[in-house]
Amino acid sequence: MSRFAPVVPAAALLALALTACSSSGVDGTPGGSGVRDPYFPKAGNGGYDATHYDLTLSYTPGARPLTARATITARATQDLSAFNLDLQGLDVEKVTVDGTTARFNRAGQELTVRPRDDLAEGRTFRVTVRYSGTPATITDPDGSEEGWLPTDDGALTLGQPVGSMAWYPGNHHPSDKATYDIKVTVPRGLRAVSNGELRTESTTGGRTTTSWHTAQPMASYLATLAIGRYEISRTATPDRLPVYTAVDPTEADASRRVLARLPEVIDWAEGLFGPYPFTTAGAIVERPGDFGYALETQTRPVFPGAPNMDLLVHELAHQWYGNSVTPESWQDMWLNESFATYAEWLWAEDHGGDTAQQIFDELYAGTHYPLPEDNRAVWSFPPGDPPDAARISGPPVYDRGAMVLHRIRQILADDTAFRALLRGWAGTHRHGNASTEDFTTYVERRAPDKDFDGVWEDWLYGEGKPERPR
Structure with a gap:
């Protein structure tokens, strides 16, 4: 009433x-x-x-x-x-x-x-x-x-x-x-x-x-608020950035080893993405049954149970991409998830795992996930234009969005230039908002001698599976 x-x-x-x-x-x-x-x-x-x-x-x-x-x-x-x-x-x-x-x-x-x-x-x-x-x-x-x-x-x-x-x-x-x-x-x-x-x-x-x-x-x-009984840990990164973690006691043992590497992940990410954008870092770990997904809540991401390294890297990368550089609208969600997903690929590449190219090839071949339907879902819609609100967090926004970034890397054909692009994007829009158009314009201005039209038309906005890149 x-x-x-x-x-x-x-x-x-x-x-x-x-x-x-x-x-x-x-x-x-x-x-x-x-x-x-x-x-x-x-x-x-x-x-x-x-x-x-x-x-x-x-x-x-x-x-x-x-x-x-x-x-x-x-x-x-x-x-x-x-x-x-x-x-x-x-x-x-x-x-x-x-x-x-x-x-x-x-x-x-x-x-x-x-x-x-x-x-x-x-x-x-x-x-x-x-x-x-x-x-x-x-x-x-x-x-x-x-x-x-x-x-x-x-x-x-x-x-x-x-x-x-x-x-x-x-x-x-x-x-x-x-x-x-x-x-x-x-x-x-x-x-x-x-x-x-x-x-x-x-x-x-x-x-x-x-x-x-x-x-x-x-x-x-x-913004987040967590109320409950927690084991609290206060540490710091090598650059003396305060790290505050709150863990449900039932998840403390399972979380301890991964969370101990949180300062290491931030230090690694700063080398790629530029200075950490906030004055504190940390994590909140709740019981798995309390909710069903992790979220990159600013400075203190929330996890449903003890995270693995991939998930920790993903949510910490969001502090740059999503939290500091925030989407202008929910249609720009892929700018959050593609960068955080690609950060997982780069972490694996830098720590003895599969290279980003290997992960890209598996996704394209349909062999990345154990279930065929999960591999098919990567191509269900273009990441830059989800069909409705129910799918703004769908698989293409993560995986195919990360493939868009890898295609940019392939076209640049220069890892130094690509990593400078990642760092520059985070720095240019630090603590601001950005749209997909802002990003495509930024990429084209960074490399005016390269042609990215096919990336935008086929990989970012195109329906279905694009032709295999040569």
């Missing part, structure tokens, strides 16, 4: 609106309720740019619902009479804009806020939302679960592609990145682990409050 708070008669609402326009000197219009993403058209919102999220949450597993306050700092990109936030479920109790109570209403995932005075283009403002309730678990179009996932001893949040709106309001589209402060209070004995740097942790009155700070821009789908 749609509602406003407070309830005001229609005539009075009109008078208030006229007064607001008159007092502010701004004649604004509502911001868009979505950014017209080709796969998730209602995701994100128009009219403003979120720059910082300050989230304060309190949660007791199994005993009482989440209570929370979100303060979002944003800049108006047009004259605004109203703007939207994405929020799935939960009960909104009060909304203020720059400290003044604002009217609001709910419709599906849209929380529409109407400030007392219209906001002028270019103005920085702060909207605070107080809310509570039991956060939802969201089922993706591909059948996987995200959002707020209850676990045996707490909860885990996963946000790709739109799950973050299940636990805090925001501009939930990858094109709008922001910095974060997240403060969480849980019962003593539990830990709350999130992205970025651990700033404070204290226990008072039987409850523990932990504060996390993310200084570099982060897309909302990369």
Whole structure:
């Protein structure tokens, strides 16, 4: 049911609106309720740019619902009479804009806020939302679960592609990145682990409050919160980058050997992709039954059980490709997964395994996977144009996307130039957003004497299996 708070008669609402326009000197219009993403058209919102999220949450597993306050700092990109936030479920109790109570209403995932005075283009403002309730678990179009996932001893949040709106309001589209402060209070004995740097942790009155700070821009789908009992490890890379890992005690023994190599992987990746883009690193390992997939949550990827080396390399490579260089829309998902998959190939090549060429040849020949249907799935659609939202994470986005990168490497015919391209792409769009068109243009400008038309037409956008490259 749609509602406003407070309830005001229609005539009075009109008078208030006229007064607001008159007092502010701004004649604004509502911001868009979505950014017209080709796969998730209602995701994100128009009219403003979120720059910082300050989230304060309190949660007791199994005993009482989440209570929370979100303060979002944003800049108006047009004259605004109203703007939207994405929020799935939960009960909104009060909304203020720059400290003044604002009217609001709910419709599906849209929380529409109407400030007392219209906001002028270019103005920085702060909207605070107080809310509570039991956060939802969201089922993706591909059948996987995200959002707020209850676990045996707490909860885990996963946000790709739109799950973050299940636990805090925001501009939930990858094109709008922001910095974060997240403060969480849980019962003593539990830990709350999130992205970025651990700033404070204290226990008072039987409850523990932990504060996390993310200084570099982060897309909302990369935010995470893990609540439970964990074995904590604090180490560092050879360059003294802090590494913080949180592991469910049941997975500690199985995870220890692989996670001990996390600093080594980051050091190797820096040699290929450039400086690590964040101020901290780490991992969260939950029980395998709590969720069904790993996710590259920023600075602290999440694993369903102890990861193997390939998976660790994949999720850490995402810190450059996906987290620092973030897709402009969900159609650009292959830019995340192709680079992370190709990082696995390069790790194998540099550590005595199959070469990238051997893996490419196996995929093309249909012998890479044990099951024939898995090999056929590589060619089921072009990675640059998934047919629908259910397949933005399908096999072609990973494997055939990585084959696109290998075709670029083949055409360059110079490993030094190829590795410079990988590093340059990560550096050029560091902490920003990029589209597929940005990438193809970048490649062509790096090697203007080479012809990449066949790569884009046949491997990136072509239907079916391309002819074997000569």
